[in-house]
Each structure stands twice: as C-alpha cells, then as structure tokens.
Amino acid sequence: MSQTHPGSVYLCLHGHFYQPPREDPFTHILPIESDAAPFKNFNEKITAECYRPNAEAGNFAAISFDLGPTLAAWLEQTHPDVYRLILDSDRQHYQRYGVGNAMAQAYNHTILPLANARDKRTQILWGLQDFAHRFGHPAHGMWLAETAIDLESLDIMADQGITYTILAPWQVATPIDPTEPYLVQLPSGRTMTVFFYNAPLSGGVSFDGNLTSNADVFASTHLPAQVVQEKQRAGEAQMLLIATDGELYGHHKPWRDKFLSYLIRHGAPEHGFEICTPERFMLMHPAQKEVQLKVPSAWSCGHGVARWSTGCSCTEGDSRWKEPLREALNRLEERADRVFEQRAGAALHDPWGARDAYLSLRNGWISEEHFWKQYGRQQPSAEDMHHTRLLLEAQYYIQCSFTSCGFFFEDLDRIEPRNCIAFARRAISLIWEATGIDLQQEFVSDLRQTKSWRSGVTGAYLYRQLPVVSAWKLPALQ
Structure with a gap:
C-alpha cells in the first residue's frame, strides 16, 4: 500500500493508447493500408513499434494509461500475448499499491460535450463495462476523448463511480498549480478530482525530439525546472504529470520506448523523482482545493470543441x-x-x-x-x-x-x-x-x-x- 512521503516530488507519465475502428462494418475485415508497409495495416505497424516493445519492457506497469476499447478488442484477437501483458501491468500495480494504474475510456472516443445526455451515459457505461470485463475491477479514473469536458459528462461519470480524470491546464477558469489535484463541484453536489498535466513537459515530450533523446539529461535538467521550490522547501508533496498519446513511445518517435523504460527505472529515480500514478497520489494526498473549469473545452482545440x-x-x-x-x-x-x-x-x-x-x-x-x-x-x-x-x-x-x-x-x-x-x-x-x-x-x-x-x-x-x-x-x- 502507498505511504506518504512529505516533500516528495512524484513523476507520473500517462499514455493515451487508442486506435479507432478501421474494419469494414459489413465484413469486419481491416483493409490493406499501403502507407503502413511492410505491415498490412497501421494497427500491426503500431503494435510492432509501440504496444509490443512497451509491454515486453514492463513500461505499462509503471505509467498511468488508458487502453481504448476498440484497440483492446483488436489486440485481444490478434496479439493476445501483448494484450495479456498490458492487463497484467494493471494487476501488478493493484497488488503493489492497492489501486490500479489503468483508466477507462468513454467507449467510442466520442466528443462527449457534443453528445446528448443519453449518448453520454451510454458512452460512459460502455467504457466502464469494457474496462471491468478486461481488467477485472471497476475503473476509478476515466480518460475523455481529447480531454473534452462539460459538467454534465463529469456528473454522469461521478454517478457511475469515477473519481478522477486528467485535463489540460488551459481547461480551467481560475489559476492553478498543476503539481497538485483539484476538486470540481458538480451540479448534483458530487465532486470530481481533476489532475492537470504539465504543459511544457507534455508538449516537449510530444513534439521536441531533442528533449527525449537522453533520459538522464531529461531527468536532471528538464524535470527540476518544473518543480515548485517553495512547496519543496515547505515539505509539500507535488506531482509532475506528463500526458501524451501513448503511440509516441516508439511509433510517432522511434526508440522512445527505450527512453521511457530508462526514465522510469533509472533517470527519474536517480535524480530524486518517484514514479507515481494519479490514483496512488490521491490516496496519499487527496485534493483539498476547488477549481472552476472552462466548459466545453478540450486539449487540442483553442475554440472550445x-x-x-x-x-x-x-x-x-x-x-x-x-x-x-x-x-x-x-x-x-x-x-x-x-x-x-x-x-x-x-x-x-x-x-x-x-x-x-x-x-x-x-x-x-x-x-x-x-x-x-x-x-x-x-x-x-x-x-x-x-x-x-x-x-x-x-x-x-x-x-x-x-x-x-x-x-x-x-x-x-x-x-x-x-x-x-x-x-x-x-x-x-x-x-x-x-x-x-x-x-x-x-x-x-x-x-x-x-x-x-x-x-x-x-x-x-x-x-x-x-x-x-x-x-x-x-x-x-x-
């Protein structure tokens, strides 16, 4: 189980692993995708470059992640060994800390603020049913497509037992410190804990290839620059959250699965950062402050949705x-x-x-x-x-x-x-x-x-x- 370490600086890496359904809805056959050569399609290409190497390296056991239902179903059918390794990663985390490190996902990667209330409920329930079947326990966190939010969606999630989600720092209406979680008051009187990812680190990891070329340099130079020194001197715990598409690690950026593996095992720990996940951090340091959100909003659109x-x-x-x-x-x-x-x-x-x-x-x-x-x-x-x-x-x-x-x-x-x-x-x-x-x-x-x-x-x-x-x-x- 988790123990509190006052003044610790935690590092959380979240990977959003998702592929849309590509099969013909009448034949259920995936078409040949010539751009994916020498693989038959992009699902196969990304599995070889990302899902398999990260699963075999044990990276899924250390990071926070969501596995989209359509991707999970495809992996279960075509690469069951990779699928089992990913599920086992959550079980390992659960056995060690008492909480899993996998998050559910709204089922069809729908932009929920644009859906009616009935569809929001179905998307959330289907995502939770899929997660419980695959991972063997209820989900407490849910990743929303493009982190697109409105209060109605969060309220339905809270009603179904979801306690936290991850958002972009520009989805707030009031100032925040992104090294700690916040509570959002919902129309029903329920609350949702929200973690905000670190924008400079997440953007740099996603788009600056030089930033992820050396895990030791990243941990010794770029991570400390985002630590709030006043909180550290005061003995307050804080977490740096890096959220990216999971396919970044090996597919979008070749060899970054190796960067991730070294960072979580050596680079970060050897430079004073403890690897952590959102729900584990919540157990040790529950959110104390409230925040108001910009709704609707998303992480990849500056114009709401x-x-x-x-x-x-x-x-x-x-x-x-x-x-x-x-x-x-x-x-x-x-x-x-x-x-x-x-x-x-x-x-x-x-x-x-x-x-x-x-x-x-x-x-x-x-x-x-x-x-x-x-x-x-x-x-x-x-x-x-x-x-x-x-x-x-x-x-x-x-x-x-x-x-x-x-x-x-x-x-x-x-x-x-x-x-x-x-x-x-x-x-x-x-x-x-x-x-x-x-x-x-x-x-x-x-x-x-x-x-x-x-x-x-x-x-x-x-x-x-x-x-x-x-x-x-x-x-x-x-």
Missing part, C-alpha cells in the same frame, strides 16, 4: 465541412432513435436501459437469457426479439459514427470521415432490415451539403463510393 463541430482554425484549410457532416449524423441519429423507441418497445420495457447493457450482450459477457429477463417484455415473439437485436446493433453503429477522429483532421476526403459515414450506413442497413424503414435517402441528401475543400467531393459521393451492399440489405439510392 469547435474542431469537432463547426470547424475552426485548429486545422488547415476550409473546415466548414465539419458542421454539415455533424448535422447529417445528428439528424440520422434523431430519426434512428425514434424508430428504435417505437419498434424496440414491442420487445423491451426499457429500450434505452437495454441499449446501455447491449455492449455486454453483444460481446457475450452476459447471456441472452439474462439480458431478456432484465429488459424484455413478457414473452416477446421470436420475430420481435430478432428485429430488436438488429435495432440494438444499429444503435451500436450509430455510436461508432461519432468517433472523434472523423472530425479531427483537416479534410472530409480522408479515411476517418469515410469510416464515420460507413458506420452510419451500417446502421441504416440494419434498420431497413429490421423494419423496412428507409433512412438512407434523407441521410445522403444531408451529406450533399458537406464538401471537401481539397478534392471537391461531397459526403454523398463518399457514401456512394463505399462497397456495394446486397440489395436486400439496403434500398436503391435515388
């Missing part, structure tokens, strides 16, 4: 394509939700509660019998049950269509927006199969309003370029 909604100057070129794409997806979801409530209600007494539990059914973590006993109406017909499963699967793909990377980059004519459109088409197909209701025509019409500033193609064109679907699964486009 406009990067994923209306577009902004955080990406190059003309980002006005983002707003009509989001509107098209929102309008599709509204229509799909009405169908779901009306048609699934024939078999489910609580359709939205059933959706919240659907991930566990879909992945085989609970039985059909258990699911229908809890959410089904008395004696639904076999036909109603079949159609309801199709509608629940459509809801799953509607959630996939809001994956943040579809809006993160500079242009519509990229694989990420294409994938979001493909997920939407899968949902449309399932709804058509279950009910005969055609949501395709209006969605494609909406997609005509979104246009690539580079190639000039519209979202409707990208939709039509997707692989042909059997006629019985989708009506013909007009």
Whole structure:
C-alpha cells in the first residue's frame, strides 16, 4: 500500500493508447493500408513499434494509461500475448499499491460535450463495462476523448463511480498549480478530482525530439525546472504529470520506448523523482482545493470543441465541412432513435436501459437469457426479439459514427470521415432490415451539403463510393 512521503516530488507519465475502428462494418475485415508497409495495416505497424516493445519492457506497469476499447478488442484477437501483458501491468500495480494504474475510456472516443445526455451515459457505461470485463475491477479514473469536458459528462461519470480524470491546464477558469489535484463541484453536489498535466513537459515530450533523446539529461535538467521550490522547501508533496498519446513511445518517435523504460527505472529515480500514478497520489494526498473549469473545452482545440463541430482554425484549410457532416449524423441519429423507441418497445420495457447493457450482450459477457429477463417484455415473439437485436446493433453503429477522429483532421476526403459515414450506413442497413424503414435517402441528401475543400467531393459521393451492399440489405439510392 502507498505511504506518504512529505516533500516528495512524484513523476507520473500517462499514455493515451487508442486506435479507432478501421474494419469494414459489413465484413469486419481491416483493409490493406499501403502507407503502413511492410505491415498490412497501421494497427500491426503500431503494435510492432509501440504496444509490443512497451509491454515486453514492463513500461505499462509503471505509467498511468488508458487502453481504448476498440484497440483492446483488436489486440485481444490478434496479439493476445501483448494484450495479456498490458492487463497484467494493471494487476501488478493493484497488488503493489492497492489501486490500479489503468483508466477507462468513454467507449467510442466520442466528443462527449457534443453528445446528448443519453449518448453520454451510454458512452460512459460502455467504457466502464469494457474496462471491468478486461481488467477485472471497476475503473476509478476515466480518460475523455481529447480531454473534452462539460459538467454534465463529469456528473454522469461521478454517478457511475469515477473519481478522477486528467485535463489540460488551459481547461480551467481560475489559476492553478498543476503539481497538485483539484476538486470540481458538480451540479448534483458530487465532486470530481481533476489532475492537470504539465504543459511544457507534455508538449516537449510530444513534439521536441531533442528533449527525449537522453533520459538522464531529461531527468536532471528538464524535470527540476518544473518543480515548485517553495512547496519543496515547505515539505509539500507535488506531482509532475506528463500526458501524451501513448503511440509516441516508439511509433510517432522511434526508440522512445527505450527512453521511457530508462526514465522510469533509472533517470527519474536517480535524480530524486518517484514514479507515481494519479490514483496512488490521491490516496496519499487527496485534493483539498476547488477549481472552476472552462466548459466545453478540450486539449487540442483553442475554440472550445469547435474542431469537432463547426470547424475552426485548429486545422488547415476550409473546415466548414465539419458542421454539415455533424448535422447529417445528428439528424440520422434523431430519426434512428425514434424508430428504435417505437419498434424496440414491442420487445423491451426499457429500450434505452437495454441499449446501455447491449455492449455486454453483444460481446457475450452476459447471456441472452439474462439480458431478456432484465429488459424484455413478457414473452416477446421470436420475430420481435430478432428485429430488436438488429435495432440494438444499429444503435451500436450509430455510436461508432461519432468517433472523434472523423472530425479531427483537416479534410472530409480522408479515411476517418469515410469510416464515420460507413458506420452510419451500417446502421441504416440494419434498420431497413429490421423494419423496412428507409433512412438512407434523407441521410445522403444531408451529406450533399458537406464538401471537401481539397478534392471537391461531397459526403454523398463518399457514401456512394463505399462497397456495394446486397440489395436486400439496403434500398436503391435515388
């Protein structure tokens, strides 16, 4: 268990490990990605360069990390040895300190402030269900996509047992000392502990290759520059938190897995820094001060969350394509939700509660019998049950269509927006199969309003370029 060390300076390194789903939603096959050569796709390339070497070196056991559900599922299927090593890292930390070092993640990497309350709840619950199944204990921390926050999301997290998250220092409305955690008062009266990462160190590690070329120099020169000397003289504990994409360590920056390994075992400890994780620090030094947040806000957008909604100057070129794409997806979801409530209600007494539990059914973590006993109406017909499963699967793909990377980059004519459109088409197909209701025509019409500033193609064109679907699964486009 953790012991308090007054005046200690702790170093926490958090890695956000995530890959979006890249598989075709109809065939579930990952396409060949030529840019990843000599590997078949980027998942394989990043595993070889980052996930495997860091797992085999034991780096996951020392750092704080979140493992995105879509990445975890892919690793479990294709590289189970790497997957087990990562899960074992959290178990080792739990056995040593009484708390894990893995954080959950909102399931589809959705920008939660842009989601409605019902979707926020589903995303958070699915993320927690996935975490508990994989790691064997409830999550107490949750990483939010792009650290995008609003108070409603934090309140739902707190209601589900989440006690802390990590944010950027510019997401606050009042001055802070980033070497300590803070409490955020939530509308319900609950609180959330927030850690703020050290901006100079996190930015330097992410973007300055020279900064991470020598772990001893980093620990002897750059870390001490961020220590608050007054707190150290007063015997107050403090933590320097470095948060980055986990793929930095070996993929984005070759050999940085070696830097990380040496830093946590030698560089930092030999220069007076104790390696720590947020929940362990909370046990020793609970947050005492309150802070107000800027909401909505995120770590990679200086305009609230406009990067994923209306577009902004955080990406190059003309980002006005983002707003009509989001509107098209929102309008599709509204229509799909009405169908779901009306048609699934024939078999489910609580359709939205059933959706919240659907991930566990879909992945085989609970039985059909258990699911229908809890959410089904008395004696639904076999036909109603079949159609309801199709509608629940459509809801799953509607959630996939809001994956943040579809809006993160500079242009519509990229694989990420294409994938979001493909997920939407899968949902449309399932709804058509279950009910005969055609949501395709209006969605494609909406997609005509979104246009690539580079190639000039519209979202409707990208939709039509997707692989042909059997006629019985989708009506013909007009």
